[in-house]
Amino acid sequence: MAYKIVASQCTGCSACDPECPNQAIFEKNGVFYIKPEKCTECIGHFDEAQCVAACPVDKTCIIDTAYPRYQAA
Amino acid sequence: MEHVLQTASPGHNRLKPITGIKVEVAGQTTASGCGTSGGEGKASCGTSDGENDMPPEIWEKVKNHPCYSEEAHHHYARMHVAVAPACNIQCNYCNRKYDCSNESRPGVVSQKLTPDQAVKKVIAVASEIPQMTVLGIAGPGDALANPQKTFETFRMLQEQAPDIKLCLSTNGLMLPDYVDEIAKYNVDHVTITINMIDAEVGEKIYPWIFYNHKRYYGREAAQILTDRQMLGLEMLTARGILTKINSVLIPGVNDQHLYEVNRAVKSRGAFLHNIMPLISEAEHGTVYGLTGQRGPSAQELKEVQDACMGGANLMRHCRQCRADAVGLLGEDRSDEFTQDKVDQMDVIYDLEKRRAYQEQVEIERQAQNTAKQSALAKQADGDDDIKVLVAVATTGGGKVNEHFGHATEFQIYEITAASTTFVGHRRVDLYCQGGFGEDEQLPSIVSAINDCHAVLVAKIGACPRDELLAAGIEPVDAYAHEFIEKAALTWFADYRARVTSGEISHQPRGDASIRQGAFMAA
Numbered sequence: 001m002a003y004k005i006v007a008s009q010c011t012g013c014s015a016c017d018p019e020c021p022n023q024a025i026f027e028k029n030g031v032f033y034i035k036p037e038k039c040t041e042c043i044g045h046f047d048e049a050q051c052v053a054a055c056p057v058d059k060t061c062i063i064d065t066a067y068p069r070y071q072a073a
Numbered sequence: 074m075e076h077v078l079q080t081a082s083p084g085h086n087r088l089k090p091i092t093g094i095k096v097e098v099a100g101q102t103t104a105s106g107c108g109t110s111g112g113e114g115k116a117s118c119g120t121s122d123g124e125n126d127m128p129p130e131i132w133e134k135v136k137n138h139p140c141y142s143e144e145a146h147h148h149y150a151r152m153h154v155a156v157a158p159a160c161n162i163q164c165n166y167c168n169r170k171y172d173c174s175n176e177s178r179p180g181v182v183s184q185k186l187t188p189d190q191a192v193k194k195v196i197a198v199a200s201e202i203p204q205m206t207v208l209g210i211a212g213p214g215d216a217l218a219n220p221q222k223t224f225e226t227f228r229m230l231q232e233q234a235p236d237i238k239l240c241l242s243t244n245g246l247m248l249p250d251y252v253d254e255i256a257k258y259n260v261d262h263v264t265i266t267i268n269m270i271d272a273e274v275g276e277k278i279y280p281w282i283f284y285n286h287k288r289y290y291g292r293e294a295a296q297i298l299t300d301r302q303m304l305g306l307e308m309l310t311a312r313g314i315l316t317k318i319n320s321v322l323i324p325g326v327n328d329q330h331l332y333e334v335n336r337a338v339k340s341r342g343a344f345l346h347n348i349m350p351l352i353s354e355a356e357h358g359t360v361y362g363l364t365g366q367r368g369p370s371a372q373e374l375k376e377v378q379d380a381c382m383g384g385a386n387l388m389r390h391c392r393q394c395r396a397d398a399v400g401l402l403g404e405d406r407s408d409e410f411t412q413d414k415v416d417q418m419d420v421i422y423d424l425e426k427r428r429a430y431q432e433q434v435e436i437e438r439q440a441q442n443t444a445k446q447s448a449l450a451k452q453a454d455g456d457d458d459i460k461v462l463v464a465v466a467t468t469g470g471g472k473v474n475e476h477f478g479h480a481t482e483f484q485i486y487e488i489t490a491a492s493t494t495f496v497g498h499r500r501v502d503l504y505c506q507g508g509f510g511e512d513e514q515l516p517s518i519v520s521a522i523n524d525c526h527a528v529l530v531a532k533i534g535a536c537p538r539d540e541l542l543a544a545g546i547e548p549v550d551a552y553a554h555e556f557i558e559k560a561a562l563t564w565f566a567d568y569r570a571r572v573t574s575g576e577i578s579h580q581p582r583g584d585a586s587i588r589q590g591a592f593m594a595a
């Protein structure tokens with residue numbers, strides 16, 4: 001499983017982008033999105049999901065329930 | 074006469090950057106004013122030993138910088154480029170949908186640029202506006218939360234437009250990590266927003282920070298922030314980089330505390346302290362806006378500014394401009410330099426032309442100073458101790474040259490027989506808006522300058538003239554196109570003469586309100 005960005009909430013500030021340990025965050029036309037196959041929920045890197053912690057808008061980086069929870073190898 | 078000649082000697086400012094100059098930069102009275110004004114201004118003059126001396130290398134850094142020198146801000150322009158969208162803290166007066174409220178007014182949005190686009194824009198503007206001497210990165214988030222974009226922009230500019238001074242603004246959280254980089258790109262001015270030095274106050278201003286891969290909340294967050302800010306400030310001072318401290322005055326939260334902040338930053342070598350009013354409106358969607366936290370009145374602001382005058386030099390001409398503003402402070406020409414237009418421009422960067430222009434400006438500036446000194450010398454002696462505020466409509470160049478109806482702001486000067494002190498700007502809504510809505514605007518203009526005895530303009534219509542008179546503010550157009558200080562002092566001499574002769578009686582004025590809306594909305 002992975003995190004996703006709620007596009008309607010994203011201000012496009014880019015704060016999340018450099019914080020991601022897996023370079024899973026990308027930008028398209030000023031709106032940011034997460035590539036689910038790259039996101040590890042920060043497991044193995046940090047205690048908190050970095051995109052969530054860095055984002056200035058609450059509930060913008062959220063769990064994407066369309067994917068199963070990430071399992072550390 | 075001899076006195077006049079002395080102070081008028083050209084080059085005086087540059088050759089002897091001592092007491093008189095420092096005082097200009099601080100936006101306070103002149104050196105001669107200190108000597109004769111007794112009680113007033115004692116805070117700044119009493120502590121003058123040694124501190125009032127400004128070494129030539131510092132004067133060199135600030136003299137053409139519109140944000141640092143009150144005098145320069147009439148003649149030189151700065152611009153900001155919005156290359157830094159991210160931020161790493163949350164302030165209760167900021168809604169992150171908009172630009173950083175530390176530097177802009179809340180509720181404005183800047184056009185975000187890549188470093189390449191930003192550099193192209195700077196070169197285009199500098200070629201078109203030779204007075205443009207300063208480039209700042211102040212948002213729309215925090216310059217140092219976007220270190221790559223910020224320093225990439227500086228690096229390219231240093232190569233392509235080496236005469237432009239660079240500055241940046243930051244909340245200070247990441248400052249200690251980048252002080253060396255800042256020094257490397259010859260950034261000579263850094264602005265840090267410091268609203269508190271005590272985490273107990275800080276937790277009421279900052280709900281959280283993001284630091285070292287972790288979110289911190291409340292008091293812990295505020296403690297980290299203040300520690301980092303103080304360390305960063307000390308490190309900049311140690312490297313000889315000039316610092317300006319911005320503080321947002323939040324009534325009931327940090328109004329009393331700002332005196333301590335002033336002492337703390339001064340003792341760490343801050344060059345300027347700029348105390349700005351909180352701008353708080355529910356429609357900006359900020360925490361303070363939504364909880365009804367109010368901003369200060371003009372008098373409350375002036376009170377704290379006056380009390381802090383003896384600390385770090387105080388700056389009163391900051392207009393809280395937006396992150397992508399272009400122009401003389403207060404004048405916004407961003408529309409002429411949108412990305413589309415810049416892309417179409419054929420730009421040649423002509424260093425020589427810029428130099429020649431700036432020399433011309435220097436001559437004007439000397440003339441302004443000379444006019445002020447001779448007007449001061451002409452003031453009648455007297456022990457009436459009258460002190461008034463006057464509002465001035467100007468389009469720049471240090472002259473009374475704006476039509477009342479076209480003014481979007483007034484510059485406020487405090488006048489005594491021995492001094493003129495610039496105390497700040499008041500924004501107003503345009504009185505003339507193509508012939509309609511005028512009557513609704515006038516009361517708001519009156520309330521913005523309600524603490525002034527007179528308003529100096531180039532021209533004014535009959536209708537607003539009568540209403541100003543009714544409100545007790547004297548409209549004055551007799552000094553159109555003269556230098557501001559000279560005009561204000563000449564009017565003041567006349568005013569005092571009328572008081573002395575009994576024609577009018579001197580009455581104190583009330584308080585004024587600070588306009589809340591976003592000033593230069595896109």
Ligand code: SF4
Nearest residue numbers: 020039040041042051
């Ligand atoms: S949760 Fe971590 S790994 Fe996933 S996108 Fe956010 S920062 Fe990247």
Ligand code: SF4
Nearest residue numbers: 010011013014016055
């Ligand atoms: S930090 Fe939040 S608002 Fe900013 S770009 Fe990332 S998702 Fe969007």
Ligand code: SF4
Nearest residue numbers: 160164167173174175
């Ligand atoms: S530092 Fe500026 S951008 Fe960041 S939260 Fe505070 S006011 Fe907003």
